[in-house]
Every structure is written in structure tokens, then in C-alpha cells.
Amino acid sequence: MTTPATTPRIKAKQRLGDRIFSSTALTAGTLILAVLAAVAAFLLVESVPALTEDPEEIDILAGQPFWAYVAPLVFGTIWSAALALLMAVPVSIGIALFISHYAPRKLAAGLGYIIDLLAAVPSVVFGLWGANVLAPAVQPFYSWLTENLGWIPLFAPPASGTGRTILTAAIVLAVMVLPIITALTREVFLQTPVLHEEAALALGATRWEMIRTAVLPFGRPGIISASMLGLGRALGETMAVAMVLSASGGITFALLTSSNPGTIAANIALRFPEAFGLNTNLLIATGLILFAITLVVNMIARWIIGRRKEFSGAN
Amino acid sequence: MSQATTTDRSVPNTYASGLLGKRVPWYVLGAALVISAVSFLLIGQAGDEASFNIVGVVLLTAVLYMAGIFVTSLLIEGRRKATDRLVTALVGTAFTIALLPLISLIFTVLTNGTARFDLEFFTYSMRSIVGAGGGIVHALVGTLLMTLTAAIISVPVGLLAAIYLVEYGRGNIARAITFFVDVMTGIPSIVAGLFAYSVFAIFFGPGIKLGIAGAIALSVIMIPIVVRSCEDMLKLVPNELREASYALGVPKWLTITKVVLPTSIAGIMTGVTLAIARVVGETAPLLIAAGFTNNLNYNLFDGRMQSLPVMVYSQYVSQGTDPQAYIDRAWAGALTLILIVMALNLVARLIAKYFAPKTGR
Numbered sequence A: 001m002t003t004p005a006t007t008p009r010i011k012a013k014q015r016l017g018d019r020i021f022s023s024t025a026l027t028a029g030t031l032i033l034a035v036l037a038a039v040a041a042f043l044l045v046e047s048v049p050a051l052t053e054d055p056e057e058i059d060i061l062a063g064q065p066f067w068a069y070v071a072p073l074v075f076g077t078i079w080s081a082a083l084a085l086l087m088a089v090p091v092s093i094g095i096a097l098f099i100s101h102y103a104p105r106k107l108a109a110g111l112g113y114i115i116d117l118l119a120a121v122p123s124v125v126f127g128l129w130g131a132n133v134l135a136p137a138v139q140p141f142y143s144w145l146t147e148n149l150g151w152i153p154l155f156a157p158p159a160s161g162t163g164r165t166i167l168t169a170a171i172v173l174a175v176m177v178l179p180i181i182t183a184l185t186r187e188v189f190l191q192t193p194v195l196h197e198e199a200a201l202a203l204g205a206t207r208w209e210m211i212r213t214a215v216l217p218f219g220r221p222g223i224i225s226a227s228m229l230g231l232g233r234a235l236g237e238t239m240a241v242a243m244v245l246s247a248s249g250g251i252t253f254a255l256l257t258s259s260n261p262g263t264i265a266a267n268i269a270l271r272f273p274e275a276f277g278l279n280t281n282l283l284i285a286t287g288l289i290l291f292a293i294t295l296v297v298n299m300i301a302r303w304i305i306g307r308r309k310e311f312s313g314a315n
Numbered sequence B: 001m002s003q004a005t006t007t008d009r010s011v012p013n014t015y016a017s018g019l020l021g022k023r024v025p026w027y028v029l030g031a032a033l034v035i036s037a038v039s040f041l042l043i044g045q046a047g048d049e050a051s052f053n054i055v056g057v058v059l060l061t062a063v064l065y066m067a068g069i070f071v072t073s074l075l076i077e078g079r080r081k082a083t084d085r086l087v088t089a090l091v092g093t094a095f096t097i098a099l100l101p102l103i104s105l106i107f108t109v110l111t112n113g114t115a116r117f118d119l120e121f122f123t124y125s126m127r128s129i130v131g132a133g134g135g136i137v138h139a140l141v142g143t144l145l146m147t148l149t150a151a152i153i154s155v156p157v158g159l160l161a162a163i164y165l166v167e168y169g170r171g172n173i174a175r176a177i178t179f180f181v182d183v184m185t186g187i188p189s190i191v192a193g194l195f196a197y198s199v200f201a202i203f204f205g206p207g208i209k210l211g212i213a214g215a216i217a218l219s220v221i222m223i224p225i226v227v228r229s230c231e232d233m234l235k236l237v238p239n240e241l242r243e244a245s246y247a248l249g250v251p252k253w254l255t256i257t258k259v260v261l262p263t264s265i266a267g268i269m270t271g272v273t274l275a276i277a278r279v280v281g282e283t284a285p286l287l288i289a290a291g292f293t294n295n296l297n298y299n300l301f302d303g304r305m306q307s308l309p310v311m312v313y314s315q316y317v318s319q320g321t322d323p324q325a326y327i328d329r330a331w332a333g334a335l336t337l338i339l340i341v342m343a344l345n346l347v348a349r350l351i352a353k354y355f356a357p358k359t360g361r
Helices: A016-052 A066-102 A105-120 A123-149 A166-190 A194-202 A207-236 A239-244 A264-274 A278-311 B024-046 B053-076 B079-116 B119-123 B137-168 B171-185 B189-204 B211-236 B239-247 B252-280 B284-289 B308-317 B323-354
Strands: none
Touching (some): A016 B137, A016 B189, A016 B252, A066 A105, A066 A207, A066 A278, A066 B079, A105 A166, A105 B079, A123 B308, A123 B323, A166 A239, A239 A264, A264 A278, B137 B171, B137 B211, B137 B252, B189 B284, B211 B252, B239 B252
């Protein structure tokens, strides 16, 4: 049926089945938005008592104001996640480059699976491993660092006897966010226009010069957003930190001592099972802060990815 | 490039042309490995750091290799080639570094987990058990019930939302849903647990811990994963199939249920299985929302419910009078958990392989 351009478009017949199906699908879609709103709303409602009641009433606070209790936790959360990212991002970029540009084509997919295996390991297993294997293994190294490089504030003595310091927790976190960052950066590196790469090679560039001039500039927004997503994951990771880190509170930059700041998520996991009354409200309030931080980080990351989709030279 | 002409030194021909031979990097790598192994053996004679040895050898080998290949290449091939080789070595080292924790983790879980990986472990619960013995039946039942309930909640919602996004969604609502589904994948799992707890605490009073609350917490984590994977799979269905169906006069909803979904069902099942594998290992939300118990509980709506990851955690955290028994149980539980996750991943890959639609591609 060919119609002239002037006649209005023929509307498809509206069937009952169509209406029911499309409205169900729309409901399911909006339900997701509703759930996200409900998460924020319920956490907010439950955390109001912790902010309004007298701090003396809440056992965990031990008389100090709410923000004085939260500040070290927020610091610990961000500090450990930043340390983890500092270790994970360069290694991830290296792995992604290895898989996308160095490994033999046939091996590349298999190597990708191996890295994805790391993502499949449950966090509680990482916690067990970190506390029982990694911490004792790095402890001698920590003592050596404090003895020989103790004048650097980061390595200030005394070294922790168990090795369960914030640096160990950050190493475990780094291992856990590694597969996420690797997977995303690998995808971006593979999207590099082949013509750019071939042009660089044709001009006589070595493989590294080709990567530096063609692949990395193209992939920079991807690297940034992947790191942000990894940061979001590291900020919210609970069990591994709860099991590895022996936290004592307080704000300190020293990496190797036995007095470490806790993180919000780990603090909730450690305290919640025994908490009662207003203490639960307090912990939920800290959870709300964590939710807000990760929401902002994730939104920035997604915004960068979305912007890149529209303006990248790939399409 | 000047040394190419002055060939009074006794060097092979490939060297003379200003390039390293193909095997030279391997020779350097071998030399680095030997040197670091020998030096660590000597150190090992002096002190005793048995477990740290392998990692140390690998790292020292990497450093020695990088230095060796850089200097060799710099002398023979020049600065640009040397940098290239250095970066190649760096990139390879990055991959090796990532493998170390994976190998170490799998090795320790296997060696420590087999101590209690016996029949009693899979046939007993922890009811009134102090010290050695006991098993994980209650945790397996809880994990199974809560994960299945979470799947029953989140698969229809996630699949329908994905259908909306792919088949119907235009404009602002679709864009908002896409954006917030992505954001939701980044919600910390413990926040999902706190959410489920808050919902039930508001309606049933504080301190409540139920299996169903755990299931809801898990489904909050699971829904965005299901949406993501289903959306990708539905997008893979060629538009020609839809258009052919419309051309035959088939309504849109029938086109979706009879053409689009059957074509992509393998991918959807793979995605759902992977989502389950991701959720099965979640500890924090279940710790918050479902609590922990030593008793077998089949009822999602009554009382606390144990799950496998939470049991691993509680065995590790609250070690009783006989710590080794608790640690052994924790490791055996970890081994079981890893086996379950690996099995689910394997099943997902098999589904993707054997149930994929037979297209000509």
C-alpha cells in the first residue's frame, strides 16, 4: 500500500492484547525507578531518628555528635577506595592492553575469561583469603617498610603485627575491582578505529607508539568512567573489608599501623547484627550517606559514558 | 643505527642489522628467572619465608627482565624500540600480577576447603553444635530459597522492563530508566540489605529478620543485572524478523512473545543464570536482612534464615572454643560457594552454546 506523502499516516489498529502488554512493560520499567526512589525514601525515614535524637541516647555514638562519628568512616571509605583504585587502574589498563593488543588473537578470549573468573569469586571468599593468606604474607614486608622507610608519613611505624591494615584491605579491594575496570577498558580499546591504528603503524610507529597516539587518546573517557565504576564498587564493598581490616577508628594516613579508620559498609556489617533500638537507625543513616556517595560517583561515571557515546568518532 | 656498518665485533647477522633476534627476549626472561630463583633460594637458606617465595620470585623476575630487555634493546636497537619492549614487558607483568591472587586464592580454598568437605558437611545443620562437626544443610536451603525467590521476583520485572526499553521505550522515560538501571547496578549491596530491612522494620517493628527480606534485598541487586543482559539480548534480534511478522499482520505483543522472545531465549537464560551466580555469593545484604541462625528454616516468612555466604562469614567471625573447626567449616563453605558459582557460570555458557538459535551467521 503506497500512500502519497500528503495523507496522514495510517495508525495501526489498537488491540486489547497490545495495550495490556505495553502497559505491563511500562509498569515494570517504572517500577525500577520506583524501587530506586523507595530505597532512598525508606533509608531516609529510618535514619531521621538518628539525626534528631539526643546523641547520649545512642550507645554506639558514646556521647559524640553524629557527624564526629561519621567523619572517620567516610574518610576510611574514600581513602581505602582511592588506594585500591591507585593500584587497580594501572594494572587494569595493562591487562586490557595485553588482551586487546598484545596477546595472540586465539588466546585473547580465553585470557579475558580468566580475568572474569576473578569477578565471579564471592566477596566473602576474598575476605577469608585476605585475612588468612594475604595479611600474614605481607606482614614481614610491612615491618621492613616501617623499619627502613618509616620517615615517610605513609609508612609511619609501628607496623601492625597481624598485617590486617588498611593497605591490605586496599589490596583486596584492588583485586576485586580489577575485573570490572579491565572488562570496560578492554571493550573501549577494542573499539579504537582500526584505521587510526593502521595509520600510526604505517607511519613507522612501534606498537607502543601506536597505542600512545591512537588507542589511549581514544580510550581516555572510557578509562575514566571505568575507574569511576570501579571506585563505586570499592566504596560499597563490605565483607572483604569487614573481614580483613582491623579498624580502630580515627583519621590517619598511616598505611601500616594497627590503628586504621573503618569504612562505612564494613562498620555496618560488623555492628548491625548486634545493634538494637536507635543504634540500627544510626547505622542506616551511615548507609544513607554511603548510598549518596556511590550514587553521585556512579551518576558521574554513567554521564561520562553517555556523553562519549554521542560524540565519539567510532560511529 | 651506526653499529650496523661497523661489524668488526663477532655478532650474529640479525644483531648487525639493528634488531634483536626473535629468541633473545626469551633468553633474557630465562636468565632473569634463574637469577631471581637462585637469589631467593639463598635468602630462603638464611631465613624461612616459604609462602612468600613464589610471589617474590615472579616479581623479581619481572623487574630483572624489564631492566635486562630494556638495556639490551637500548644498546642494539635504539631508544624507541627499547621503550616498546619495556612496555610489552610491563603489560605482560600486569597480566601476571592479576593472575597471582587468582591462583593463590583457588589454591588455598582447595587445600583448606577439603579438610571438612565430607558427607557430614552436606547432611547436617549447625543446630546445637559446639566445636567440631556440623554441616551446611540449613545454609544451602536458605540460599536456595532466597535466591529462587529473588529470581522469581526479578526475572519478570527485569525482562518486562527490558522489553519496554527495546520494543516500546522512546523519549524521556526510557532514557531515565536506562540511566537509572545503570546507576542501580552500582548500588552497594549492603544498601540493598538496609533497604529491605527498613521496609520490614517500618511495617513489622524494628529488629525483624526474615528470609523474604533477604530475597527482596537480593532482587534489588538482581533486577538491574537482568534488565541489562536481557536488553542486550533483545537488541540482537534482527529487525527483519519483527518486520516480517508485522507484514503478516501479527500484532505487536504476539510478535514479541512468539518471535522476539523465542529467538533470544538462550541469551536471556544465560543472562539470568549469570545474574543468579552474581547474587548467590552476596553476603552483606543477607547478613542485614535475613540474619544468621544455626537452625534449618524452610519458611521464608517466619524467623531468621541462614545462607551459605553468611555462614562462611559467621564461622570466621565468631570462632568458638575450637577455632580450627570453625575455620575449617568456613573454608569448606567457601569451597562449596565457589563450586556453585563456577557451576552456574558453566551452565550459563552451555545454555548459550547449545540453545542458541540456528541462524546463518
